[in-house]
Amino acid sequence: MHKFLADIVFPVAQSPIKNGVVITDDKGKIVDITPFELHDEGTVLKFSGAIVPGFINTHCHLELSHLKGKAKTGTGLIDFIKQVVTQRATNGEEIDNAIIIAENEMLQNGIVAVGDISNQTDTFLQKSKGNLRYHTFVECFDFMRTEEAKAIFDKYVEVYEKLILPTGHKKSLVPHANYSVSETLFALINNRNETNSTISIHNQETPAEEDLFLKGESEFTSFFGNIGFKMDDIKTVGLPAIYYALKNLKPTDTILFVHNTLTQAKEIIAAQNLFPKTYWATCPNANLYIENRLPDYKQFIESNAALCIGTDSLTSNWQLSILEEMKTIQQYQSSMPFEIILKWATINGAKALQFDDTLGSIEKGKTPGLVLLENFDGEKLTKNTKAKRLI
Numbered sequence: 001m002h003k004f005l006a007d008i009v010f011p012v013a014q015s016p017i018k019n020g021v022v023i024t025d026d027k028g029k030i031v032d033i034t035p036f037e038l039h040d041e042g043t044v045l046k047f048s049g050a051i052v053p054g055f056i057n058t059h060c061h062l063e064l065s066h067l068k069g070k071a072k073t074g075t076g077l078i079d080f081i082k083q084v085v086t087q088r089a090t091n092g093e094e095i096d097n098a099i100i101i102a103e104n105e106m107l108q109n110g111i112v113a114v115g116d117i118s119n120q121t122d123t124f125l126q127k128s129k130g131n132l133r134y135h136t137f138v139e140c141f142d143f144m145r146t147e148e149a150k151a152i153f154d155k156y157v158e159v160y161e162k163l164i165l166p167t168g169h170k171k172s173l174v175p176h177a178n179y180s181v182s183e184t185l186f187a188l189i190n191n192r193n194e195t196n197s198t199i200s201i202h203n204q205e206t207p208a209e210e211d212l213f214l215k216g217e218s219e220f221t222s223f224f225g226n227i228g229f230k231m232d233d234i235k236t237v238g239l240p241a242i243y244y245a246l247k248n249l250k251p252t253d254t255i256l257f258v259h260n261t262l263t264q265a266k267e268i269i270a271a272q273n274l275f276p277k278t279y280w281a282t283c284p285n286a287n288l289y290i291e292n293r294l295p296d297y298k299q300f301i302e303s304n305a306a307l308c309i310g311t312d313s314l315t316s317n318w319q320l321s322i323l324e325e326m327k328t329i330q331q332y333q334s335s336m337p338f339e340i341i342l343k344w345a346t347i348n349g350a351k352a353l354q355f356d357d358t359l360g361s362i363e364k365g366k367t368p369g370l371v372l373l374e375n376f377d378g379e380k381l382t383k384n385t386k387a388k389r390l391i
Contacts, residue, residue: 001025004370004390005036005044006051008378010339011362012347016378022051028367028391050376051390052342053362054112054369055322056349058281059200059258059310062114063122066090066098068314073289077206078223080290084315092122099126102314107131109321110371110387115200115256115281115310115353121162130166135353137200138163141176142185143229149184157192170198170354175248177202178241179209179220186248198254198354200281204241204267205259206291213241242267251275256352258310261287261295268303279306279352282344284328285319286312297333301340308349323373323387330381338379 002024009020011033019036021044036044064084071083103126106114113133116123127134138160142152156173163171173189175181178201181189193199204210211218214237237243242263249255254277257263263280272278280300287294289312300307309329311320318324322345329341346368350360359368370390375382 001031002391003039003044004051005039005046006049006372007047008050009033009362010050010052010342010378012053012343013361013363016339020051022362022370024370024391028369030362030364030366030368032364033362047372047390049372049374050378051362052371052373053346053360054371054389055110055345055387056113056115056308056353056355056360057106057111057311057320057322058115058256058279058308058349058352059117059283059312060106060114060320061117061313061315062099062102062126063095063118063120064088064313064315065102066095068098071315074292075290076208077290078208078219080316081223095122096125098314099123102320103131106311106320108389109319109323110369110389111320111322112369113350113353113355113359115198115349117200118159118163121159124163127169128164128166130169133168133355133359135170135172135198135355136163137172137174137198139174139176139200140185140189141180142182143180143224144182145229146182146184149182149188153185153188153192168355168358172197172199174200175245177205177209178244179212181248183248190248190250193253196252196254198256198352199249200256200258201245201249203245203257203260204262205287207262209241210262213237213239213244240264240267242271246271246274249275253277254352254354255279256281256308259283259287259295260300261291261293263295263299265299265303268300268305272303272305279308279348281308281310281349281352282325282329283310283312283317284325284332286310286316288328289316289318294332297329297336301336306348306351307344308352309345321387323381323385327381327383327385338381
């Protein structure tokens with residue numbers, strides 16, 4: 001048995017406990033959470049700060065880790081995509097080493113599970129080691145080339161089948177974004193996945209995406225046209241981009257919309273009415289890195305939305321730390337209580353990835369990992385607040 005005492009414990013599943021003691025077995029399973037008064041001082045490991053469950057990173061592109069620092073900030077999504085496409089190719093050793101370093105950074109920062117986008121097999125060897133728990137999203141896109149959708153999809157299925165899942169891991173085939181997946185490809189994805197999969201999709205990240213669906217053309221039209229994709233299957237629907245996804249996703253799946261920087265309350269409500277298991281991943285530092293904008297979090301809260309947090313990749317972020325994402329949210333939304341943001345960073349993400357059987361909250365029988373937040377008074381995160389992984 002191990003007993004961890006902190007100034008305050010945030011179990012997430014219940015109210016915070018001042019001077020709480022978290023008791024675990026040798027494998028990290030939670031045995032109990034009790035007040036310090038029930039223990040002899042010599043039997044506990046005492047820490048200054050707050051103990052929280054391990055963090056859930058619901059959106060990452062681990063395979064792009066070798067591009068750290070190579071993409072300029074504030075360019076907008078289209079220019080960012082150009083930078084990724086032109087710089088992505090490199091030797092396998094550089095990619096492998098960057099993946100190992102990036103995963104270790106997440107481990108050190110108290111992350112215990114990741115929703116990771118994979119277009120290729122580059123991360124599969126590292127994932128097989130089981131250091132973190134992954135839900136791998138094998139991401140598909142055909143850029144509206146309906147006639148080529150089946151051949152393109154078959155190549156992604158080959159990638160999908162090469163991932164051998166360690167115990168407790170998950171995988172699913174997913175659409176990339178509203179603007180890059182034809183209805184034919186959506187149908188192929190839906191038919192291939194298991195029942196009640198988690199489906200991730202990039203959503204409403206840039207004005208060009210909205211214009212494409214509202215008007216039938218935008219900066220995307222010329223951008224993709226220049227590289228040989230005519231986007232012929234994009235029809236003017238006169239509705240925001242998310243409605244294209246709502247038409248093509250399965251209501252029985254768990255849906256994880258990612259970024260959502262332009263999503264409005266009526267769209268949030270429409271999605272939640274159609275899909276009972278809807279989650280909204282916010283990646284604030286990546287949003288600032290690429291587009292210099294953030295979602296309107298107030299609209300999500302007022303719509304009773306289940307928000308969760310991602311880091312995106314090191315291509316679009318300065319680090320892989322859920323704590324740093326939480327700091328950014330609190331910096332721009334200073335009225336938001338820490339406990340709400342903590343739920344986004346833990347239990348909501350665990351539910352979105354369908355890992356809440358063991359992760360996301362400090363409850364008896366779970367093995368969520370324990371993270372110590374140092375230099376933290378239990379209310380406001382500061383620039384000096386640090387995450388230290390305990391188990």
